[in-house]
Amino acid sequence: MDTTSMFVPVILAGGSGERFWPLSRRHRPKQFLTLDDSGRSLLQATSDRLAQLAGDAGQVMVITSTDYRGQVLEQLPEMPIENLLVEPVARDTAPAVLYAALKIAQTQPQAVMGVFPADHRINSLQAFLEVVRRAVDVASQTGRLVTIGVAPTFPATGYGYIQQGDLIAPDLGLSAYAVSRFTEKPDSHTAQSFLEAGGYSWNSGMFIWKVEAILKAFEQYQPELYTQLSQAVRDNGPMRPTVRDIFPQLRKISIDYAILERSDQVTVIPAEFGWDDMGDWNALERLLKGEGENVAVGRHVGLDTGGAILYTTSGDDLIATIGLDDVVVVRASEVTLVVRKDRTQDIKQVVQQLKAHPELERFA
DSSP states (O other), X not given: OOTTSOEEEEEEOOOOOGGGTTTSBTTBOGGGOOOSTTSOOHHHHHHHHHHHHHSSGGGOEXXXXXXXXXXXXXXXXXXXXXXXXXXXXXXXXXXXXXXHHHHHHHHOTTOEEEEEETTOEESOHHHHHHXXXXXXXXXXXXXXXXXXXXXOSSOOSSSOEEEEEEESOGGGTOOOEEEEEEEOSOOHHHHHHHHHHOOEEEEEEEEEEEHHHHHHHHHHHOHHHHHHHHHHHHOOSTTOOOHHHHGGGSOOOOHIIIIITTOSOEEEEEEOSOEEOOXXXXXXXXHHOOSSSSEEESEEEEESOBSOEEEESOTTOEEEEXXXXXXXXXXXXXXXXXXXXXXXXXXXXXXXXXXXXXXXXXXX
């Protein structure tokens, strides 16, 4: 890592984690849950990793929603209160990233900023640290916007893909590539063709760039968003709009659509460090790697049941299955979910139905 560059990692921790329902609920989404035997939640594990890159936990920033402010402070007591940014309303990742960049620029305008989702799992810590350090070097030496691409291991249809182009600054030996194109969640045939062709990475949602570089990109590609939010963060006049005033007016847009798919300054670093975005219940199977045909957390008795994921939050509960294959069965509090493994992406639709009915909203 370029030691002349101050590195400020920012954790995005405002998501609702609906595809992990009913374990992940509106009052306690998945980033605050502990899904393995480490004793650390996904958010805490993310902070632990990034503290090693930033020097200490006091340099890590978190951006979250108003509803989750207290839980972030409870889980990360070592983080200075000024490092917690609160979004009054959710507006996707572009406004969140811009908000954090503007705040960092106030005190560390020359910093390199990293953006990391709170709910990822990393198996090889040292490989991860090495890749991020290299990304910081690329960002600081070239001024480009760097995304970390994960080497695909199967033709996933739930991830975005990045096609790598020419090597960037080969004289610097940075092993980073220009991005040729982004493809959002392809169908299975297209995903398989990407895997066979090579030169494609999964879009991990982890980004590294100079603060000044990302602010310049927002000013160029999202001038309205940049003007709206920068006035609220930077201006000090008595009549200035506040972040609370401005945020509900901001366009809801992801950082990928807002900046990365528009800019010609985007770089990808392909990496392998045992990454999983813990996107839905199928991730639990990958996490636990059960020895048998089924993966069970809690008590389970099965007859002619194979390839199932069974989960119960209560040690007193029992899940019994007969004649089922490739299903997820979850018992959490007063809710039971039964879904085919290939339909877990649709759990969000069920949660939206619950939210739309006042008599069922408490289950969301």
